[in-house]
Structures are given as C-alpha cells and as structure tokens.
Amino acid sequence: MMTKKNVGGRYLLNTVATCLLFGAIMLVVESGLINRYMAMMLIPVGYNIILATSLNLSAGFLGQLPLGHAGFMSIGAYTCALFTMAVDMPAAVEFPLGLLIGGVAAALCGVIIGLPALRLRGDYLAIITLGFGEIIRVIILNLDFTGGAFGLKGIPKYTTIPVVFVCVVITIFAIHTLIKSRHGRAILSIREDEIAAEASGISTTYYKVLAFSFSAFFAGIAGGLYAHYLSILGPANFGFMKSVEILVMVVLGGLGSMMGSVVSATALTLLPELLRGFSEYRMIVYSLLLVIVMIFKPSGLFGRYDFSLGDSLGKIGSIFRRKKKPEQGGENDESDS
Amino acid sequence: MTLIYQLINGLQIGSIYALVALGYSMVYGIVRLINFAHGEIIMVGAYCVWFCMSRLALPALPAVAITVIVCAVLGVSIERIAYKPLRKSARISLLITAIGVSFLLQNLAQLIFTANPRMFTNLFTGSIAIGTQEISAATVATIGVSVVLMIALSVLVNKTRIGKAMRAVSEDADAAQLMGINVNSVISFTFAIGSALAAIAAVLYCCSYSQISPTMGSMLGLKAFVAAVLGGIGSIPGAMTGGLCIGIAESLTKGYISSQLSDAVVFGILIVVLLIKPTGIFGRGDHQKV
Structure with missing residues (x-):
C-alpha cells in the first residue's frame, strides 16, 4: 500500500489536514456557528474517540475481548485528578504531566492484569478482565483518598477543546503507527491465528501484553480528560455499563477499523444529545444496535476498512485526471495516511 | 453471629448461586457461550412473580408456575432470535x-417498571429454632428446594433419553447430529431448563432479600457465573459445588471482614x-487443535 518514497509526503499531507481540521473546529466554535453547549459536547466526543480507538487496539487488532476498559479509564481518571489536586504547579505543566502519569498508571495496571489474564483466551479473558474491572471499582469505593462512594470533588476544569484535540490526534497517530509497524504486524498475526503466530516465532504473550497495556494507557489518558472535564468523579461512573458502552462504539464501527471507531464514537456521543427526548431510550437503542449489528453484519459498519487521506486523494486525483471532474476534496478525517 | 449462622447463610445464598450457575454451565457445555442474558432472566423472573402476586393477586403456587413458564419461554426465544443465527460465526x-x-x-425493565426497587412479600414466614439459633423458614426452604431441584436435574441428565441427547450434543454437536439427534431442539430444551432454574432461583432470592430492581440480575448473574467457572464450566456437579463455595466465601467475608x-x-x-x-474444579481440559 505505502511505498517508501511517499511516506514523508503522506506525513506532511496528514499534518496539514489535521491542522486544517483543528482550524475548522476552532473557527466553528469561536465564531459561534454552533452554540456553546454543542461546542462543549466536542470534549466528550474527543475522549470517547480515545476510549474507542484504544479498545479497538485490544479488541479489533489483537482480537481479544476485554470487558474492563472502564477500569483502566477510572485508574487514569483518579490518578490524574489526585495528582493535579495535590501538586501546586501551573495548569500548563501539571495537566499534561497528570495525564501522562494517569496513562502510565493505567498501563502499569494493564501489565499487571494482562500478564496473568492474557494466558487465557476468548471467553475466559473476557471474564477475567470483567472481574478485574469490578475489583478496581470496589477498591476505589473503599479507599479513603478517592472519596469513596461520595466521589472526588473539586477537580480543576482543565480540559479544553484544543487539549482534547491534541490528545485525540496523538492517540490515533500512536495506535496507527503501532499497527503499521513490525510490532503491529505481530499483533495482527495473533488475531488471525494465535497458534500459527506462535509457531512463526512471535512471542504471543509479549505482544498481547504490549497491545493490552497500550490500550490501557490511552484509556487512562481519556480518564484524565474525563476527570478534568466533569470536575467530579464517582466510582459508579466506571461500572461494567461503561465498559460495554465503549465496546458498543468499537463493535458498531467495526472491529479493526480506526475510522469506524472514530465515526461511531462521534455518532453515539452526539446522537442522544441531538435528540433530547431520545436519551431515555439511549441504552435500549444501544443494546438493540449491538444485537442487530452482530446478527446482520458481525464485522461492524466499516468492517476492517480504514480511511486513508493519501489514498483517497490519489483516487480523487485519478478520477480528476481521467474525467476532468470538479474537485471534491475537503472530506478529511483525522485518520493518518 | 456465630460461625454456624454464617455458614447457613452461605449455604442459602450459595444454593441460589448454584441454581443460576447450573443454567450458565449447561448452556456453556452445549453451545460454548457465556450467556450473559442469564442474569437478566432472574430479574425478569423476579418481576414476573411480583407482578402475578401483588398486581394480579394470584396465590403463590400458580404465580411461581407462571414465572417458570415465562422464563423458560423467554430463554428459548432469546436463543432462537439472537443466538441461533450466530451459531456458526x-x-x-x-x-x-x-x-x-x-x-x-x-x-426494558427499567423503562417498564422504573428504576425504583419493588418490595416483595416473603412466601415463607416464621422461623425454625435449631438449638439457640433462629433460622428463617425462607432459608430452610431455599436450601431444601435447591437440593431437590439439583437431584432432579442430575436424574434428568444422567438417566433420561433427553439427558443422554444433551450429553451427546455437549460432547460433539456434529457427531450427535449424525446420530440422529435433533440438535436444535436439544439446545432449546437446555435453554428452557436453565431459564426455569433461574426463575426458581429468582423466587427464592426474592423471599430472602425482598427487593426487586432492574439491575438485580447483573451482579447475581456475575457471581453465579464465577461459581460456574470455579466448579468447572460445563460440569453440572461443578456448578453446584462452585455455587455453594462462592456463597459460603461471600457470607464469611460479610460476617468477618467487610x-x-x-x-x-x-x-x-x-x-x-x-x-x-x-x-475449574470439575472441568475437563479443552484441547487446542491447529
């Protein structure tokens, strides 16, 4: 797909496209084209995109079914919030640092949980991650410094649209480059056939834990953003329900499609807000969607298709050259190359 | 709060877990699926018996019978509508x-019955004194009913024709089909039995804990599933042992730790x-083949 010589060009193209998208978002928000409330909705859209793409790494690309993603998110959220509340540094320093620490804490938990759990496969892995997710929640509920059942209050509101945007871009870029790398191919080979991968000399445990902790890291970052957006945290927000909500986004978009995760995370975050009366039925629609999509299109809406700006522009270009059609660019997504 | 008291409490909740775990285990043994909806069947059963008794003012026995039928039908329909199309995927x-x-x-339950918990009146009133301990009749009934049901299930699986078919399908579904066993009806029968046991577990649970809410099934279901895994998923004696172990462990933790x-x-x-x-304890190894 990607030849060596145009890699640099593609990076440039995607950087420009990302900057343009950022400019467009900021313009729309600042000029008041969309109201203040809808502008604030971009933040949940952002952290949900991070959650969905990170879960897609372990569910779609690694081919396992972890059911404790909300647990990692909660670790990131609490670590980041407790850090920024404890230290006395300017926001521009402590917030990125807090996000990073939150992510690292979640990734460490990912390794601790992943090492034993990933020895199991399929159903058992799903159950053991579910168990860990519940244990994390119960522990947070019973600790003193996390505020217990009352939750953690007074977290500074640092999460802004540019911060979320940067985090989303970093997440998508990092996961994309991981998947396209040598390590990524090893991860994909485990999904295709674990026994064959092992027979070909791939250390399946190493790569499983790698993908799992990567996925946990970004879930932790999303948790940090979430904490500093809501400014209040309660263990009830991170139950099994939340894990399933993230899973729905991934499954609906397509297991193994970054673009699918981005689109479905955006749609499923915005839909209930756009249709106000609809919110009561949200979870019913969610669960129905899950069942219907699984029965009729088990690979999700986009399957394993991924959007590539370079390829699409190339195609449009070739159409343009052949038929002299008017230009139809500007449909850029955040997906890289 | 002596040890004996905690143990009896553990046996009581444990036998409810065991009844639910049997449903998980049988279904897993036959279609290799962790039926997450099993916990929700308990919840539906609880609402059903509550509705029959407090709204339709039916006596206890018909209410329980209706609940068992409703749950069995629900379990079979879930299998037919949602799981059957995916059996090969x-x-x-x-x-x-x-x-x-x-x-x-x-x-759906949240929409229909709202999130507010409903109160259920105990079917078994009074208590029995054993030595200095007072044990509620509900506890005794729970343990008794569970033991009877487990014996009945063992007989069904080990001695009858349909039980033999169930064992054959769980051993090798394709081979069973070649031997003339109607795999579809065996699977439906398994779901029906599992759901009926869940319905009875729901009634027993409501007698002791009296609160019914839309989310009651998920935790109960998860714990029963843990019990099934502990005993060895796919194994019927395993589910019973696992359920009792989990119940006792939980009750001792509640009594002595937190x-x-x-x-x-x-x-x-x-x-x-x-x-x-x-x-698990009684589970068979699942060999991997290339």
Whole structure:
C-alpha cells in the first residue's frame, strides 16, 4: 500500500489536514456557528474517540475481548485528578504531566492484569478482565483518598477543546503507527491465528501484553480528560455499563477499523444529545444496535476498512485526471495516511 | 453471629448461586457461550412473580408456575432470535450479542417498571429454632428446594433419553447430529431448563432479600457465573459445588471482614481459580487443535 518514497509526503499531507481540521473546529466554535453547549459536547466526543480507538487496539487488532476498559479509564481518571489536586504547579505543566502519569498508571495496571489474564483466551479473558474491572471499582469505593462512594470533588476544569484535540490526534497517530509497524504486524498475526503466530516465532504473550497495556494507557489518558472535564468523579461512573458502552462504539464501527471507531464514537456521543427526548431510550437503542449489528453484519459498519487521506486523494486525483471532474476534496478525517 | 449462622447463610445464598450457575454451565457445555442474558432472566423472573402476586393477586403456587413458564419461554426465544443465527460465526460475536441481549432486557425493565426497587412479600414466614439459633423458614426452604431441584436435574441428565441427547450434543454437536439427534431442539430444551432454574432461583432470592430492581440480575448473574467457572464450566456437579463455595466465601467475608469487600473477594476467587486451574474444579481440559 505505502511505498517508501511517499511516506514523508503522506506525513506532511496528514499534518496539514489535521491542522486544517483543528482550524475548522476552532473557527466553528469561536465564531459561534454552533452554540456553546454543542461546542462543549466536542470534549466528550474527543475522549470517547480515545476510549474507542484504544479498545479497538485490544479488541479489533489483537482480537481479544476485554470487558474492563472502564477500569483502566477510572485508574487514569483518579490518578490524574489526585495528582493535579495535590501538586501546586501551573495548569500548563501539571495537566499534561497528570495525564501522562494517569496513562502510565493505567498501563502499569494493564501489565499487571494482562500478564496473568492474557494466558487465557476468548471467553475466559473476557471474564477475567470483567472481574478485574469490578475489583478496581470496589477498591476505589473503599479507599479513603478517592472519596469513596461520595466521589472526588473539586477537580480543576482543565480540559479544553484544543487539549482534547491534541490528545485525540496523538492517540490515533500512536495506535496507527503501532499497527503499521513490525510490532503491529505481530499483533495482527495473533488475531488471525494465535497458534500459527506462535509457531512463526512471535512471542504471543509479549505482544498481547504490549497491545493490552497500550490500550490501557490511552484509556487512562481519556480518564484524565474525563476527570478534568466533569470536575467530579464517582466510582459508579466506571461500572461494567461503561465498559460495554465503549465496546458498543468499537463493535458498531467495526472491529479493526480506526475510522469506524472514530465515526461511531462521534455518532453515539452526539446522537442522544441531538435528540433530547431520545436519551431515555439511549441504552435500549444501544443494546438493540449491538444485537442487530452482530446478527446482520458481525464485522461492524466499516468492517476492517480504514480511511486513508493519501489514498483517497490519489483516487480523487485519478478520477480528476481521467474525467476532468470538479474537485471534491475537503472530506478529511483525522485518520493518518 | 456465630460461625454456624454464617455458614447457613452461605449455604442459602450459595444454593441460589448454584441454581443460576447450573443454567450458565449447561448452556456453556452445549453451545460454548457465556450467556450473559442469564442474569437478566432472574430479574425478569423476579418481576414476573411480583407482578402475578401483588398486581394480579394470584396465590403463590400458580404465580411461581407462571414465572417458570415465562422464563423458560423467554430463554428459548432469546436463543432462537439472537443466538441461533450466530451459531456458526465467531465466538466473540456471539458473546457480544449475549451482552447486548442482557442490556436490552435490563433497560426494558427499567423503562417498564422504573428504576425504583419493588418490595416483595416473603412466601415463607416464621422461623425454625435449631438449638439457640433462629433460622428463617425462607432459608430452610431455599436450601431444601435447591437440593431437590439439583437431584432432579442430575436424574434428568444422567438417566433420561433427553439427558443422554444433551450429553451427546455437549460432547460433539456434529457427531450427535449424525446420530440422529435433533440438535436444535436439544439446545432449546437446555435453554428452557436453565431459564426455569433461574426463575426458581429468582423466587427464592426474592423471599430472602425482598427487593426487586432492574439491575438485580447483573451482579447475581456475575457471581453465579464465577461459581460456574470455579466448579468447572460445563460440569453440572461443578456448578453446584462452585455455587455453594462462592456463597459460603461471600457470607464469611460479610460476617468477618467487610460487607463491601465481598464482591471483590468473589472476583478475587475467580481470578485465582482461572490462574491456577482455568478449567475449574470439575472441568475437563479443552484441547487446542491447529
């Protein structure tokens, strides 16, 4: 797909496209084209995109079914919030640092949980991650410094649209480059056939834990953003329900499609807000969607298709050259190359 | 609050877990699916018996009979509508569908009955004195009913024709089909039996805990599932043993350590079991082939 010589060009193209998208978002928000409330909705859209793409790494690309993603998110959220509340540094320093620490804490938990759990496969892995997710929640509920059942209050509101945007871009870029790398191919080979991968000399445990902790890291970052957006945290927000909500986004978009995760995370975050009366039925629609999509299109809406700006522009270009059609660019997504 | 008292409490909740775990285990043994919707069948059963008794003012026995039928029909329809089309596709799709069905039932119940818990009046009043301990009749009834049902199930699986068919399908579904067993009806029968046991577990649970809410099934279901894994999923004596072990462990944690940590202890047991012996106490090894 990607030849060596145009890699640099593609990076440039995607950087420009990302900057343009950022400019467009900021313009729309600042000029008041969309109201203040809808502008604030971009933040949940952002952290949900991070959650969905990170879960897609372990569910779609690694081919396992972890059911404790909300647990990692909660670790990131609490670590980041407790850090920024404890230290006395300017926001521009402590917030990125807090996000990073939150992510690292979640990734460490990912390794601790992943090492034993990933020895199991399929159903058992799903159950053991579910168990860990519940244990994390119960522990947070019973600790003193996390505020217990009352939750953690007074977290500074640092999460802004540019911060979320940067985090989303970093997440998508990092996961994309991981998947396209040598390590990524090893991860994909485990999904295709674990026994064959092992027979070909791939250390399946190493790569499983790698993908799992990567996925946990970004879930932790999303948790940090979430904490500093809501400014209040309660263990009830991170139950099994939340894990399933993230899973729905991934499954609906397509297991193994970054673009699918981005689109479905955006749609499923915005839909209930756009249709106000609809919110009561949200979870019913969610669960129905899950069942219907699984029965009729088990690979999700986009399957394993991924959007590539370079390829699409190339195609449009070739159409343009052949038929002299008017230009139809500007449909850029955040997906890289 | 002596040890004996805690043990009896443990036996009581444990036998409810065991009844539910049997449903998980039988279904897993036959279609290799963790039926996440099983917990929700308990919840539906609880609402059904509550509705029959407090709204339709039916006496206890018909109410329980209706509940058992409703749950069995529900279990079979879930299998027919949601799981059957996916029987040949990837296991992960089937698992996700099961989660979807579970959430659908939970949220439908929330919409119909609201999130407010309903109160259920105990079917078994009074208590029995054993020595200096007072044991409620509900506890005795729960343990008694569970024991009878477990014996009946063992007889059904080991001595009857349909039981033989169930064992054959769980051994090898394709070979069973070649031998002239109607695999579809055996699977439906398994779901029906599992759901009927869940319905009875629901009634017994309501007698002791009296609160019915749309989310009651998920935790109960998860713990029963842990019990099934502990005993060895797919094994009927395993589910019974596992259920009793989980019940006693939970009750001892509640009695001597902390009631809030009991969930963590249950999941901790699950993790330890999965790490040491992933097939559970009575489970058979699942050989991997290329």
